[in-house]
Amino acid sequence: MTKVSPPPFLATPENRPALAAIQDLLFALHAGTDESFPNPLYVHGPGGCGKTTLLSLLEAEMRNAGIATLRLSANDFAELESVEDLADVSVLIVEDLQHLPTRYVELLVRIMDERHRLGLTMVFTANRGPGRLEYRGVRIAQRLANRLAGGLVIGVAPMQKPTRLRVLRALAQHARLSGVAPEIMDWLADALTGGGRELVGAVRQLKVLQGLQRQPLKFADVQAHFRAQMEANAPAVERIAEHVGGYFDVAPKQMRSPRRSRSVVLPRQVSMYLARQLTRLTLKKIGEYFGGRDHKTVQHACRKVEAAMKADAKLSGAIRHLFAELA
Secondary structure: OOOOOOOOOOOOOOOHHHHHHHHHHHHHHHHOOHHHOOOOEEEEOOOOOOHHHHHHHHHHHHHHOOOOEEEEEHHHHHHOOOHHHHOOOOEEEEEOHHHOOHHHHHHHHHHHHHHHHHOOEEEEEEOOOHHHOEEOOEEOOHHHHHHHHOOEEEEOOOOOHHHHHHHHHHHHHHOOOOOOOHHHHHHHHHHOOOOHHHHHHHHHHHHHHHHHHOOOOOHHHHHHHHHHHHHHHOOOHHHHHHHHHHHHOOOHHHHOOOOOOHHHHHHHHHHHHHHHHHOOOOHHHHHHHOOOOOHHHHHHHHHHHHHHHHHOHHHHHHHHHHHHHHO
């Protein structure tokens, strides 16, 4: 069986801070100065932004250097009985802490405290920062959030269109997929916002489509194929409202109410904006969900959010993060 090499890793503006932190950690471990490196290293970002790929690089380097490394998912934590299980592990990597069941929080706290005492390195990933980390809609215990925030916290931003286009081209070259018109790649980079895994899947589908047609891919055919797929996966406005409401701590029913306080108006407008971006609903249909508002109200909300994103970098980052999680 022919061994398939993994897709290429690309340093991008979105992953560069996290990549630099991992490289600094590697240097510290090689030099034996890791006790002075912030511990733990906590990398967060939406699904598909490349956290797993970054950790794979770290793990491979550790193993090549003969450094005892254990990499677990949060779901694997059930196999640990106590902190003694990790006594011989120099570097502990735990992925997707948003999936850590509440009953294992105390065990993780004890493990972190013991590894801090021994000066042993820890690396964690999650979909959100420590202060907003949740398990099934419930915020994690503050004592765990404080310990996670006490190290180095690095965010990986969702890929923007120029990066998605660059990744698509690299993946196509890796898959020996040639002859795809630039307009097709540009359209896919604009339309596919779900992250790296979605881009990998798109190139595989293009390869299959090209093989079936035995002729250059037509733009209209590619659009039709992927639009059907995107429509099937599009989030409902109810899910968007619940997700945005969870971020802003506002119940969806409040966003559908007549209330006009800023604490309700902002998440309502953000929900309308995301519904416009992520669904094929008309302005009228979106307005109907949010308390029977008319299409002009939705249009005004979208313009307000677009303007606010240009003026407020923090809000812009939050909305892009919500977009990536929902897409």
